[in-house]
Structure formats: structure tokens, C-alpha cells
Amino acid sequence: MHSNLRPNLSINSDRLWSTIDRSAEIGVGKAGGLRRVALSEDDKVMRDQFVEWCESAGCNVTVDAAGNIFARRVGRENELPPVVVGSHLDTQAAGGRFDGILGVLSGLEILRTLADHNITTRRSIEVVNWTNEEGARFAPPMAASCVFAGLQSIDWLHDLHDDDGIRFGDELARIGYLGDATVGGRELDSYFELHIEQDSLMEAAGKSVGIVTGGYYSHALTCVFHGECAHTGPTEMKLRKNAMIGASYFLAAVNDIGWQYEPIGRTSASRMQIWPNKFGILPEYTEVTVDMRHKERAITDEMVNKTRVALAEAAKKANVETEITAEWTFGDEIFDADCAQLVRDAAVARGVSQMDITSIAGHDAYYISRIAPTALVFSPCINGITHNEAEDVPREATNQAVNVFFDAVVARADR
Amino acid sequence: MHSNLRPNLSINSDRLWSTIDRSAEIGVGKAGGLRRVALSEDDKVMRDQFVEWCESAGCNVTVDAAGNIFARRVGRENELPPVVVGSHLDTQAAGGRFDGILGVLSGLEILRTLADHNITTRRSIEVVNWTNEEGARFAPPMAASCVFAGLQSIDWLHDLHDDDGIRFGDELARIGYLGDATVGGRELDSYFELHIEQDSLMEAAGKSVGIVTGGYYSHALTCVFHGECAHTGPTEMKLRKNAMIGASYFLAAVNDIGWQYEPIGRTSASRMQIWPNKFGILPEYTEVTVDMRHKERAITDEMVNKTRVALAEAAKKANVETEITAEWTFGDEIFDADCAQLVRDAAVARGVSQMDITSIAGHDAYYISRIAPTALVFSPCINGITHNEAEDVPREATNQAVNVFFDAVVARADR
Known part of the structure; x- marks a missing residue:
């Protein structure tokens, strides 16, 4: 058992929920959830609000060149690497009020609670809002934490473009969050x-705290199909090079591969970019991103191999050329055993129910785990509905999770 | 043999080509062809130029509520229904300099040649530019001739929207071509x-004039797939309702059906609309339009039946709902035997090579044939390349075709 847990202190849950409610007013979606995609006007308003909250709580706020916002509550030994806590404030186009947001605002609530009790931890604590976790506007997701972890360059990030051809770097400057701090390149004590x-396993098991021990191993491929424009009607089947049809054969095959490995394995595709995408003209260009996931890396690899075969077969059937233009993986990162144990101990000390759990979705924690000891902690969600405006969480169980999280972070900072 | 042919008169081919060259300067595409989609700024400039040319040739210009432009050269018996000649001035997004345009500007050249020789025909002759034949911006194609033929209402046309949500009627007004003439509802003597x-059969056969005896029977279906948004990773295969995957299964099957009937039969899909079309979110909505074509109606019907079965199977595989939201056919219209014979006779009288031919693509002539005796005449094209910026035509053979066409139109007007 870690000795410096403070289970007698608790966060101010009313304040936490009113903070979340205020966030839920910024970028309201059609169905009452949130539509606060990265670098939108609403993202700017939310960022301004977050910075104001952090400064009111006595923190120093810095912004890096990726737009990541760090709010630091200075510790007694400020020269030590900080404990960093956070998640993301951006949402999907029709997203929920909690995904990511709960993580950032719980971090803020930790700093506020420490301020309430005039507690100064040994190490500094920083709350972070990572830019563009969702990738809803600028693909891929988890883009800024990826750069922070040194896996991509800042130029790569700035040169991402949205569907309207708007450049990430330009949009970041426009909303006033192109900061001057270097992205990454500094030591973190740990990341929480x-x-x-985003599933209902904890709800089904009646647990309030989930300690993520690992993730599904995910492998994504961006595949481009090159065909040739031609008039639909007059062109004989054998003369056609329809890039969209090549992609359709491919996606049908990829979906079939997912079914071969269900329920654990799964394959996904959710976006197709087609040019010119007009009635009457066979498309010359189509791009899709597919991903394969399974708990076991070896099985994911097997699924990826089948996908590569399917790509070649689809290209042949549609008489088009294909190439894989991007490829990335996540999920075999190792979360830190000591940080996980600290969360487990904190739950035990508070008498809060807990379980070990595997994550299927990607999170910023995956990338940050490559550069710092990392803990990813889950709180429960109602009916597993997420990335959906109907997303909701049980308040009492969530309060328990945030208190356990608070204990673990503060204990780690006092270490 | 028709008796009132005038094979000793010829059009001014230099003027025709310089007129086509001027048109090719308006809305130049990336690869040197044309990008003059309906109701664009370039379409407006071309329309203004066309009206100026028609008025200079002594014609009365009227514009109807569909934006169709009619330039009338008054005949001796102006109360008789006119002979109408024309095609369309709009192009695909990466289209050629001749598709449609040659038909309209040949009509203009007929009027100019008559003016040169002070000839007044018995019946009035009108040259028409039909709005939005291509459907490149506002689907479906042949939209305004469809309304003129009474197959759709003017409100239906005005309420079409482009991919940016811009309304056809608003855009037509913006470019100044929302005319006050009623669309259709008047008698035409005939339409040429x-x-x-758009194929290379005439080139291969060495013929200058093609007399279209019929079309491929074409049947199009717009199919909508209704799924449910969900987070890609965490959602098990069996819980997914991915509308885009449903459409992919469907399009793969539709393409397979085309192969069963090649080389005569063919199936096409060229456009997919997906919502939200974002990385990480299973799409809830996908719309595709597919069409099936064959020379024989019974075989096209068989292909359509297989397509309906494929739609149900795709829906089942992807666990989504589907509906057919639009359906249209063309190609079983009967072209007028007497008008066709008139063109044949005109070719014989001039000693120009000719052939009967079947059309695979749709043209405004299909719809107009439902309300007036109609002739569709083909001129040759180089290598069958159309709907492509590299589209070109052989000048000498095309001059022969235009002269034969001139003879037939004038003889019909003198009838």
C-alpha cells in the first residue's frame, strides 16, 4: 500500500459538475450533445474558458506550438519533473459532453481542491488539454500528443488539412493557440x-474505477485507389478503372475479415474521400482508412495480412492501382505498473469498487506512455454510448472515480 | 428522297470553329478542356455570349423558368410550331470542348448561314440551350429538358441542391437566367x-454521320443506407450499423452484375454521399446512385432485379436499413422515323458517309422525344474520349455532319 494517500480529502463534486455543465454549453450539438471539433470557434471559446478557470485557480498557463495547454500548480520542488494530468476538450462532430472533457476538468478539480485546502504537493502538477484528440476535423486522431511524444514533427501537424483545405497551423494561429512553447522535449514525472x-463492461460489473492494463492492438492503413475518369454509360466494363468501386470491393472484404475474428477482433472503415464524386463520371481517386483491432497483437497482425491480400484482390477486380500512403499502430504500449498499483491502492483505501480493464479505443495516454510512466483510468459510462450526443455518465460512481484519481495523482506528486 | 433538301448551301465552317474556340476560352479546365458546370459563373458568361451571338444573328431570345434559352429565327409562317435545334452548353467538372457545345453552336451556325443567304424558312427555327444537361453540380442530369417534357415540375427543379447546399432556383436567379417563359407546354414541330x-464506333467505321435509332435502355436507382453512428473501435462487429459498409457491399455486387452482362451490359456507380464521413465514427447515412444499361430492355430489367436483390443482401450483411428514394429510366423512347430518314436522305444527297447507331449515354433528345418528333444525330469523336478534357473531334468529318444536319433541319422547317 502506498503510504501517502489522502483518502480523507475529497473533491468538490458540485463544482465539478457545474464546470462540466458550463463546458456543455459551448458548442452545443443538434441533439443536445457537443459539436466542438478541434480548432473551431467553439474550441477557441472552450479553451479561453479553461484558461480563465486555470488562472483563477492560481496556475501558470503555457501553450505549446501544437496548441496543447498546460496549467501548472507549482510544487514545493518546482525543479522536479511534473505530474501531468489531462485529456482533451475537443469533441466529435456529434459527440458527447464527457468524452475527454471529464478527464481535463477532473484535472482542474484536483488543482482547485488542493487550492481549497492550501496544499502544495512536492512535485508540480500540470493539467493538460491535448489538441485534436478526436481527429474529427483534422485526421489522424491523437495528433498533438503524438507530436509531444516525438513520434511526428510539429511541421507534420501544422501541415494537416481539413476537408475544406484549411491548414492546421493556420487555423491554430487564427484561434490564438499557436503557442511558443516547444512541443515535448521535457521530462515528465508521470502522466495520468x-x-x-466507452463501453459498458464496468457498468455491467458494477465497478466505479477501471484500471487500464493494456489496449487492443490497433493497426491502421490509409489506402489510395488510382483509377481513371471516364463517362459511366459508354465505357465498357473491361475498360473501366473506377477507383470508388475498387474501394468498395476492398471495404466489403475488410468488413468480412472483421467478422472472422468477432467478437474480440474488429475491422473498421468510416470515411471515404472520392474524386470527382459526380454522377456520370467514373472516379479516378478514392482514399480510405481502415483499421484492424484485437487484444492480441499476433492476431491483429494476421488480420492486417489478410487486409493486404484483400487490397491487392480489390485492385485487380476493379482494374485500378493502389498504394498504402500511411500506416500507424497503437495499443502495445505498456502502462506503468507502479502508477496502476497506486490507483488500485487508492480505490482500496477509499473502499471504491475497481477492476482491471482493457481499452479498445485510442487515447492520448497511449502516446504519452512512450515517454513517461502512465496510468489510464476509466470511469463508468451509461449503456456504453459514446461519441454520440446521448452520451451520459452515472454521477455517483463518477465522483468515486474522480476522488480515487485525485488521491493517486496527489500521492504521486508527493512522492 | 425528300424534295426540299438544299445540298448546294453549306455552313461557314471557319466561323463555326472560331465560335467553338471562343466557347473553349470560357471556363477553361486544369488540363485545357472545360470546367463549366451548370449555373456557375462561367456558365453565366457563356450564356451571355450565346445570347449576344443569337441576337446579332437577328433572333428573338427568350428564357424560361428553367433557364433554358431559346433563340428564334422567325419563319414565314410564324404561327406554326417551330423546329427546335440544340443541346447544352454546360460541361462536366473536367469536361471537353465539344460535348453538347457542338450541338448548340451548330444550331447557331444554321441560323447564321440562313441569315447569310437571306433565307426565311416556312416554319420558325429555334436554337435551344438546355440547362444542366450534365448534372455535374445538380443531379440528376438532363434536368431542365425533363421538366420541359413535363416529366417533373419546375418546383422539383428549383429545389435541387448542390453539394454545398445551394438551391438550383436561387443560383439560376443569381446568374440572371431565371426567365419568365413557361417551361414547355407548347407544341414543337420537331426537335433535332x-x-x-462519345464512343469510337463511327471513327472505326469511317463514317461522318450517325443516325441514332435508339438508345441503351437505362434504369437508375438512388439508394439510401440508414445505419447508426458509433465509435469505430469499441463497437463489436455484431452491434455495428455502418451505412458506408452497406453501400460498399452493394456497389461491389452491382459491379459484379455488370460483369455478368458485358460487353453490352454495364452497371455504374460514380458518387457516394456519406455522413458524417469522419475517421473514427461509423457512418449513419450513405447514398449512392447506380444505373444498369443494356441494348435490350428485358435484359436491363433482369439486371435491375438482380440489383434489388443485391440491395437487400447488402442491407442484411451490414445490418442497416435501405430505401430506394429515386428511380428513373431512359432509352426506350422512340426517335421519329421520318426525321431519321430525312437525315439519311440529306447524307445521301451530299454523298456523306453515314450509319445507324445506338446511343449509350443519355441526352436531352431522349426526354424531348416524348413530346415531339425527334432526331438525334451523331458526329464522330476521336478515340471515343469524352467527358474528359482531352476530348477532340475530327474537323473535316464534323463539317460534313454539320452540313447534313443543316440540310435536314432546313428541309424540315420548309416542310
Whole structure:
């Protein structure tokens, strides 16, 4: 058992929920959830609000060149690497009020609670809002934490473009969050991320705290199909090079591969970019991103191999050329055993129910785990509905999770 | 043999080509062809130029509520229904300099040649530019001739929207071509359309004039797939309702059906609309339009039946709902035997090579044939390349075709 837990202190849950409610007013979606995609006007308003809250709580706020916002509550030994806590404030186009947001605002609530009790931890604690976790506007997701972890360059990030051809770097400057701090390149004591589960395993098991021990191993491929524009009607089947049809054969095959490995394995595709995408003209260009996931890396690899075969077969059937233009993986990162144990101990000390759990979705914690000891902690979610405006969480169980999270973070900072 | 042919008169071919060259300067595409989609700024400039040319040739110009432009050269018996000649001036997004345009500007050249020789025909002759034949921006194609033929209402046309949500009626008003003439509802003596072949059968046979005896029977279906948004990773295969995957299964099957009937039969899909079309979110909505074509109606019907079965199977595989939201056919219209014979006779009288031919693509002539005796005449095209910026035509053979066309139109007007 870690000795410096403070289970007698608790966060101010009313304040936490009113903070979340205020966030839920910024970028309201059609169905009452949130539509606060990265670098939108609403993202700017939310960022301004977050910075104001952090400064009111006595923190120093810095922004890096990726737009990541760090709010630091200075510790007694400020020269030590900080404990970093956070998640993301951006949402999907039709997203929920908690995904990511709960993690950032729980971090803020930790700093506020420490301020309430005039507690100064040994190490500094920083709350972070990572830019563009969702990738809803600028693909891929988890883009800024990826750069922070040194896996991509800042130029790569700035040169991402949205569907309207707007450049990430330009949009970041426009909303006033192109900061001057270097992205990454500094030591963190550790990283703690609280996130809603995005599934209903904890709800089914009646647990309030989930300790993520690992993730599904995920492998994504961006595949481009090159065909040739031609008039639909007059062109004989054998003369056609329809890039969209090549992609359709491919996606049908990829979906079939997912079914071969269900329920654990799964394959996904959710976006197709087609040019010119006009009635009457066979498309010359189509791009899709597919991903394969399984708990076991070896099985994911097997699924990826089948996908590569399917790509070649689809290209042949549609008489088009294909190439894989991007490829990335996540999920075999190792979360830190000591940080996980600290969360487990904190739950035991508070008498809060807990379980070990595997994550299927990607989170910023995956990338940050490559550069710092990391804990990813889940709080429960109602009916597993997420990335959906109907997303909701049980308040009492969530309060328990945030208190356990608070204990673990503060204990780690006092270490 | 028709007795009132005038094979000793010829059009001014230099003027025709310089007129086409001027048109090719308006809305130049990336690869040197044309990008003059309906109701664009370039379409407006071309329309203004066309009206100026028609008025200079002594014609009365009227515009109807669909934006169709009619330039009338008054005949000796102006109360008789006119002979109408024309095609369309709009192009695909990466289209050619001749498709449609040659037909309209050949009509203009007929009027100019008559003016040169002070000839007044018995019946009035009108040259028409039909709005939005291509459907490149506002689907479906042949939209305004469809309304003129009474197959759809003017409100239906005005309420079409482009991919940016801009309304056809608003855009038509913006470019100044929301005319006050009623769309259709008046008697035409006949309709003559000259169009480039869009295939290379005439070139291969060494013929200058193609007399279209019928079309491929084409049947199009717009199919909508209704799924449910969900987070890609955490959602098990069996819980997914991915509308885009449903459409992918469907399009793969539709393409397979085309192969069963090649080389005559063919199936096409060229456009997919997906919502939200974001990385990480299973799409809840996908719309595709597919069409099936064959020379024989019974075989097209068989292909359509297989397509309906494929739609149900795709829906089942992807666990989504589907509906057919629009359906249209063309190609079983009967072209007028007497008008066709008139063109044949005109070719014989001039000693120009000719052939009967079947059309695979749709043309405004199909719809107009439902309300007036119609002739569709093809001129040759180089290598069958159309709907492509590299589209070109052989000048000498095309001059022969335009002269034969001139003879037939004038003889019909003198009838």
C-alpha cells in the first residue's frame, strides 16, 4: 500500500459538475450533445474558458506550438519533473459532453481542491488539454500528443488539412493557440488520464474505477485507389478503372475479415474521400482508412495480412492501382505498473469498487506512455454510448472515480 | 428522297470553329478542356455570349423558368410550331470542348448561314440551350429538358441542391437566367440534336454521320443506407450499423452484375454521399446512385432485379436499413422515323458517309422525344474520349455532319 494517500480529502463534486455543465454549453450539438471539433470557434471559446478557470485557480498557463495547454500548480520542488494530468476538450462532430472533457476538468478539480485546502504537493502538477484528440476535423486522431511524444514533427501537424483545405497551423494561429512553447522535449514525472470507458463492461460489473492494463492492438492503413475518369454509360466494363468501386470491393472484404475474428477482433472503415464524386463520371481517386483491432497483437497482425491480400484482390477486380500512403499502430504500449498499483491502492483505501480493464479505443495516454510512466483510468459510462450526443455518465460512481484519481495523482506528486 | 433538301448551301465552317474556340476560352479546365458546370459563373458568361451571338444573328431570345434559352429565327409562317435545334452548353467538372457545345453552336451556325443567304424558312427555327444537361453540380442530369417534357415540375427543379447546399432556383436567379417563359407546354414541330458520339464506333467505321435509332435502355436507382453512428473501435462487429459498409457491399455486387452482362451490359456507380464521413465514427447515412444499361430492355430489367436483390443482401450483411428514394429510366423512347430518314436522305444527297447507331449515354433528345418528333444525330469523336478534357473531334468529318444536319433541319422547317 502506498503510504501517502489522502483518502480523507475529497473533491468538490458540485463544482465539478457545474464546470462540466458550463463546458456543455459551448458548442452545443443538434441533439443536445457537443459539436466542438478541434480548432473551431467553439474550441477557441472552450479553451479561453479553461484558461480563465486555470488562472483563477492560481496556475501558470503555457501553450505549446501544437496548441496543447498546460496549467501548472507549482510544487514545493518546482525543479522536479511534473505530474501531468489531462485529456482533451475537443469533441466529435456529434459527440458527447464527457468524452475527454471529464478527464481535463477532473484535472482542474484536483488543482482547485488542493487550492481549497492550501496544499502544495512536492512535485508540480500540470493539467493538460491535448489538441485534436478526436481527429474529427483534422485526421489522424491523437495528433498533438503524438507530436509531444516525438513520434511526428510539429511541421507534420501544422501541415494537416481539413476537408475544406484549411491548414492546421493556420487555423491554430487564427484561434490564438499557436503557442511558443516547444512541443515535448521535457521530462515528465508521470502522466495520468481519466477517461469514460466507452463501453459498458464496468457498468455491467458494477465497478466505479477501471484500471487500464493494456489496449487492443490497433493497426491502421490509409489506402489510395488510382483509377481513371471516364463517362459511366459508354465505357465498357473491361475498360473501366473506377477507383470508388475498387474501394468498395476492398471495404466489403475488410468488413468480412472483421467478422472472422468477432467478437474480440474488429475491422473498421468510416470515411471515404472520392474524386470527382459526380454522377456520370467514373472516379479516378478514392482514399480510405481502415483499421484492424484485437487484444492480441499476433492476431491483429494476421488480420492486417489478410487486409493486404484483400487490397491487392480489390485492385485487380476493379482494374485500378493502389498504394498504402500511411500506416500507424497503437495499443502495445505498456502502462506503468507502479502508477496502476497506486490507483488500485487508492480505490482500496477509499473502499471504491475497481477492476482491471482493457481499452479498445485510442487515447492520448497511449502516446504519452512512450515517454513517461502512465496510468489510464476509466470511469463508468451509461449503456456504453459514446461519441454520440446521448452520451451520459452515472454521477455517483463518477465522483468515486474522480476522488480515487485525485488521491493517486496527489500521492504521486508527493512522492 | 425528300424534295426540299438544299445540298448546294453549306455552313461557314471557319466561323463555326472560331465560335467553338471562343466557347473553349470560357471556363477553361486544369488540363485545357472545360470546367463549366451548370449555373456557375462561367456558365453565366457563356450564356451571355450565346445570347449576344443569337441576337446579332437577328433572333428573338427568350428564357424560361428553367433557364433554358431559346433563340428564334422567325419563319414565314410564324404561327406554326417551330423546329427546335440544340443541346447544352454546360460541361462536366473536367469536361471537353465539344460535348453538347457542338450541338448548340451548330444550331447557331444554321441560323447564321440562313441569315447569310437571306433565307426565311416556312416554319420558325429555334436554337435551344438546355440547362444542366450534365448534372455535374445538380443531379440528376438532363434536368431542365425533363421538366420541359413535363416529366417533373419546375418546383422539383428549383429545389435541387448542390453539394454545398445551394438551391438550383436561387443560383439560376443569381446568374440572371431565371426567365419568365413557361417551361414547355407548347407544341414543337420537331426537335433535332447533333451530339458527338462519345464512343469510337463511327471513327472505326469511317463514317461522318450517325443516325441514332435508339438508345441503351437505362434504369437508375438512388439508394439510401440508414445505419447508426458509433465509435469505430469499441463497437463489436455484431452491434455495428455502418451505412458506408452497406453501400460498399452493394456497389461491389452491382459491379459484379455488370460483369455478368458485358460487353453490352454495364452497371455504374460514380458518387457516394456519406455522413458524417469522419475517421473514427461509423457512418449513419450513405447514398449512392447506380444505373444498369443494356441494348435490350428485358435484359436491363433482369439486371435491375438482380440489383434489388443485391440491395437487400447488402442491407442484411451490414445490418442497416435501405430505401430506394429515386428511380428513373431512359432509352426506350422512340426517335421519329421520318426525321431519321430525312437525315439519311440529306447524307445521301451530299454523298456523306453515314450509319445507324445506338446511343449509350443519355441526352436531352431522349426526354424531348416524348413530346415531339425527334432526331438525334451523331458526329464522330476521336478515340471515343469524352467527358474528359482531352476530348477532340475530327474537323473535316464534323463539317460534313454539320452540313447534313443543316440540310435536314432546313428541309424540315420548309416542310
